[in-house]
Amino acid sequence: MTEATLHKLKILADSAKYDASCSSSGVGRGNAGGKKTGQKAGLGSTAAMGVCHSFTDDGRCVSLLKVLHTNYCKYDCAYCINRVSNDIPRAALSVQELVDITIEFYRRNYIEGLFLSSGVVGSADTTMERMVRAVRELRQKHRFNGYIHMKSIPGASQELVHQAGLYADRLSVNIEIPSERNLKMLAPEKDHKSVYLPMQYIQQGMLQSKDERKRLRSAPRFAPAGQSTQMIVGASNEPDHAILRLSSMLYSGPQLKRVYYSAFVPVNGHDARLPVLQGAPLVRENRLYQADWLMRFYGFGAEEIASQEHPNLDLEIDPKLGWALRNPAWFPLDVNRADYFEILRVPGIGTISAQRIVRARRAARLGPEHLQKLGVVMRRAKHFLAFPGNGAALVNEAGPEAVRAMLTTKSGKKPVAYQLSLFS
Numbered sequence: 001m002t003e004a005t006l007h008k009l010k011i012l013a014d015s016a017k018y019d020a021s022c023s024s025s026g027v028g029r030g031n032a033g034g035k036k037t038g039q040k041a042g043l044g045s046t047a048a049m050g051v052c053h054s055f056t057d058d059g060r061c062v063s064l065l066k067v068l069h070t071n072y073c074k075y076d077c078a079y080c081i082n083r084v085s086n087d088i089p090r091a092a093l094s095v096q097e098l099v100d101i102t103i104e105f106y107r108r109n110y111i112e113g114l115f116l117s118s119g120v121v122g123s124a125d126t127t128m129e130r131m132v133r134a135v136r137e138l139r140q141k142h143r144f145n146g147y148i149h150m151k152s153i154p155g156a157s158q159e160l161v162h163q164a165g166l167y168a169d170r171l172s173v174n175i176e177i178p179s180e181r182n183l184k185m186l187a188p189e190k191d192h193k194s195v196y197l198p199m200q201y202i203q204q205g206m207l208q209s210k211d212e213r214k215r216l217r218s219a220p221r222f223a224p225a226g227q228s229t230q231m232i233v234g235a236s237n238e239p240d241h242a243i244l245r246l247s248s249m250l251y252s253g254p255q256l257k258r259v260y261y262s263a264f265v266p267v268n269g270h271d272a273r274l275p276v277l278q279g280a281p282l283v284r285e286n287r288l289y290q291a292d293w294l295m296r297f298y299g300f301g302a303e304e305i306a307s308q309e310h311p312n313l314d315l316e317i318d319p320k321l322g323w324a325l326r327n328p329a330w331f332p333l334d335v336n337r338a339d340y341f342e343i344l345r346v347p348g349i350g351t352i353s354a355q356r357i358v359r360a361r362r363a364a365r366l367g368p369e370h371l372q373k374l375g376v377v378m379r380r381a382k383h384f385l386a387f388p389g390n391g392a393a394l395v396n397e398a399g400p401e402a403v404r405a406m407l408t409t410k411s412g413k414k415p416v417a418y419q420l421s422l423f424s
């Protein structure tokens with residue numbers, strides 16, 4: 001790699017680091033070449049379990065080559081480091097440079113795939129066309145089998161989105177700002193239509209491919225790892241209630257794999273449209289991920305987690321505990337009788353321990369000594385469970401405030417922000 005290309009790469013990788021929506025998973029593709037098939041061996045392969053995962057300590061994924069095609073951009077989004085009004089070093093990689101870098105890094109084992117995004121130069125289609133050319137060349141000319149996550153440029157045509165889906169494993173279009181009114185204020189050149197239309201194109205492409213592959217196994221796959229999107233949290237004033245309602249609506253469509261929540265980082269100088277922050281609201285981001293998890297795997301509705309009455313998530317406690325404390329009459333629960341999804345609502349019981357409980361109670365009636373062995377965090381769960389001899393303060397008797405104090409206070413000291421990991 002030449003010095004000039006390396007210099008560009010440094011600029012473009014740095015410019016890409018604020019996009020959080022880059023984890024990959026769920027697609028398997030072997031290397032079909034070699035003696036057995038008689039074909040020329042391809043380069044690399046992708047494992048279905050998401051080999052591209054790797055996160056820095058602030059939670060960003062780094063194992064893909066995460067790079068922009070260019071950080072020149074004609075738009076002026078208030079929250080973005082690459083906006084046209086910023087005086088920053090700019091660079092653009094040619095299609096050939098992008099391809100060569102990806103291949104070289106892959107061969108050196110630095111990366112397992114590519115996350116490709118771009119600022120908008122010319123029109124949305126001009127930018128998208130260059131990105132599509134790069135991924136097509138990787139797949140067709142170099143037979144590159146590594147993971148590719150490509151951002152679709154808002155406003156790109158259906159034809160180009162369709163082509164992108166034939167070469168990329170995952171496509172994403174970022175919503176960025178949850179409400180249209182705030183998007184218009186912070187990114188005047190964008191609107192939700194330019195985001196939702198490519199999302200629809202992706203969905204159509206995936207459904208069409210699925211249908212064709214039912215009839216003809218060799219029909220091409222379209223974005224086999226699905227599509228994702230990202231919302232910036234805290235750059236505008238939408239409450240968590242509105243964010244989660246939007247996520248829930250998006251998940252109700254068949255093809256959206258993930259919504260990523262990215263805590264707003266003030267990367268630009270003063271802008272009256274943006275809040276002044278001392279630091280990124282990472283705890284809020286984390287609470288939203290927990291809430292998202294509850295919607296996807298625990299059977300919670302968005303309105304149960306945050307509502308008009310409780311528009312924002314409690315930053316001190318996780319959203320499941322928050323729900324349990326707002327619904328004391330729902331407890332105590334008898335794990336020997338409750339169904340799986342009821343058991344999942346008990347703080348301190350996660351999906352694995354709930355599955356174990358349902359299996360284990362077929363053989364014997366379960367008591368607290370069993371629950372602990374099954375992975376239940378009894379320190380939390382005991383306030384919400386009915387079993388003989390449970391001397392703990394129950395939430396329906398002692399009251400939510402008392403239980404909350406017990407769970408958030410460490411040995412009489414001041415309350416601590418309760419655990420950031422998930423539920424058990």
Ligand code: SF4
Pocket residue numbers: 073074075076077080081082083084118119120187
């Ligand atoms: S269009 Fe994308 S790259 Fe350009 S300023 Fe807006 S967010 Fe940044």
